[in-house]
Amino acid sequence: MTCGRREREIALLVAGELDRPAAEALRAHLATCPACASLERALRRNAAALRELGGASVPAAVRAELHARLARPLSSARGGSAPAGFKVRRRTPLRAALAACALAAAALGAAWVLTRSPRLPGKGTAEVAAPAPDRLRPAPGAAPEREAQASLVPAGAHAGGAALAPRRSKSAPRPGEQEPTFVRLQTDDPGVVIYWQLKDSGG
Amino acid sequence: MGETRATGGGIGARPPEGPPPWREVLLRAQAGDREALEAIVVSQEKRVLNVAWRMLLDLDDAKDAAQEVFMRLIKYLPSLDPERDPSAWFYRATVNVCRDVRASKRRWAWLPLIGAEGEEIAAAGPAPDLLERMALSQEAARVAGCLRALPFKERAALVLRDVEGLETAEVARILNSSETTVRSQASRARLRLRRILEENP
Numbered sequence: 318m319t320c321g322r323r324e325r326e327i328a329l330l331v332a333g334e335l336d337r338p339a340a341e342a343l344r345a346h347l348a349t350c351p352a353c354a355s356l357e358r359a360l361r362r363n364a365a366a367l368r369e370l371g372g373a374s375v376p377a378a379v380r381a382e383l384h385a386r387l388a389r390p391l392s393s394a395r396g397g398s399a400p401a402g403f404k405v406r407r408r409t410p411l412r413a414a415l416a417a418c419a420l421a422a423a424a425l426g427a428a429w430v431l432t433r434s435p436r437l438p439g440k441g442t443a444e445v446a447a448p449a450p451d452r453l454r455p456a457p458g459a460a461p462e463r464e465a466q467a468s469l470v471p472a473g474a475h476a477g478g479a480a481l482a483p484r485r486s487k488s489a490p491r492p493g494e495q496e497p498t499f500v501r502l503q504t505d506d507p508g509v510v511i512y513w514q515l516k517d518s519g520g
Numbered sequence: 521m522g523e524t525r526a527t528g529g530g531i532g533a534r535p536p537e538g539p540p541p542w543r544e545v546l547l548r549a550q551a552g553d554r555e556a557l558e559a560i561v562v563s564q565e566k567r568v569l570n571v572a573w574r575m576l577l578d579l580d581d582a583k584d585a586a587q588e589v590f591m592r593l594i595k596y597l598p599s600l601d602p603e604r605d606p607s608a609w610f611y612r613a614t615v616n617v618c619r620d621v622r623a624s625k626r627r628w629a630w631l632p633l634i635g636a637e638g639e640e641i642a643a644a645g646p647a648p649d650l651l652e653r654m655a656l657s658q659e660a661a662r663v664a665g666c667l668r669a670l671p672f673k674e675r676a677a678l679v680l681r682d683v684e685g686l687e688t689a690e691v692a693r694i695l696n697s698s699e700t701t702v703r704s705q706a707s708r709a710r711l712r713l714r715r716i717l718e719e720n721p
Contacts (some may be wrong), residue, residue: 324576324579324711325708327706328706328707328708328711329703329707330708332681332682332706332707332710334703336690355715359714359717360710360711360714362659363663363710363713363714363717364682364710366657366659366660366662366663366664366685367660367678368662368682368683369656369657369659369660370574370656370663370664370683371682371684371685372684373570373655373656373660374566375566375569375573375579375582376579377572379567379569379579379582379583380565380566382568382583383565383569383583383586383587384565385586386583387587387590389563389654390590390591390594391554391557391558391561391594392554416704422595502622
């Protein structure tokens with residue numbers, strides 16, 4: 318048996334995996350073979366280094382990072398919150414994006430609700446249209462200092478029925494005339510709103 | 521060549537690990553107890569991380585591997601046998617995951633070269649974090665760095681047998697192999713490691 322063929326036995330001897338007769342025979346050979354003895358010493362040094370490797374432990378920071386990675390899978394696996402000692406890694410950009418989406422959805426929803434809510438004057442709401450000052454005519458026989466000029470107009474008479482203020486002529490007041498004053502009167506019927514135009518008769 | 525000696529013991533003969541007993545905590549975890557699941561993770565994380573690091577010799581890869589091991593734990597939790605010691609399952613899962621991690625890295629690596637016998641001859645080099653972060657001696661760091669050059673099966677046998685200090689029968693059970701094969705793989709790994717160290721003084 319050559320020394321080359323002894324190598325496997327030496328590797329087993331170093332690991333303590335040779336039975337006693339084979340180990341004694343090999344030790345006798347090692348006592349007379351410097352090359353095989355050198356190999357045995359090298360393998361024992363390596364074995365010691367490997368044992369030292371086995372005694373080394375991963376740093377605590379690495380374990381902490383593993384905790385952070387496992388917090389979410391563990392909590393989702395059981396449907397609960399993250400267990401004590403496991404810190405959930407926060408993903409700020411993702412959370413911010415989700416919050417922005419939620420706010421946008423809420424704003425859209427609010428806008429949709431507002432656009433669909435009834436506005437005055439709605440269907441069935443009456444509107445008092447005040448004639449322009451230049452179209453006013455004094456009633457025959459009426460001589461109060463202040464007289465109201467108004468006509469009742471059904472709500473549906475206006476296109477869209479969206480006018481909120483009394484209609485007025487777009488023509489500008491004549492020179493010497495004052496801008497008319499209106500009074501809004503809410504009647505018992507919520508569907509009827511009366512606007513009064515107050516006109517100074519000069520008295 | 522003399523006969524090899526089959527050592528006794530085995531995974532199933534190990535005492536349960538740490539309070540509370542493995543059987544009880546596993547049953548609770550299987551019933552949906554999240555704290556029990558956490559207890560399992562805490563009791564095994566150090567072992568899994570260390571084995572993964574010794575197999576891969578890279579802390580980042582070890583973290584990835586350990587995370588994957590515990591993801592598999594969550595996935596296969598209902599199928600675990602509470603009557604059996606968990607160490608074999610965790611060792612086996614860690615080795616399998618490390619093999620997958622290494623295979624995925626090889627797809628994109630410049631190395632390895634393929635030797636004449638189809639064996640991998642990777643470049644042996646010192647791991648950057650061996651000395652500083654793991655506080656190993658120069659000799660241990662050098663040996664650990666050269667472990668990377670070993671073929672995966674030999675490395676797994678050597679790590680479990682000589683680094684983790686498991687018995688050959690346990691290693692064979694973890695690797696789903698025979699004791700003779702494990703013994704042969706570990707011996708070849710010791711001799712190959714010695715050659716690599718000589719070639720990389």
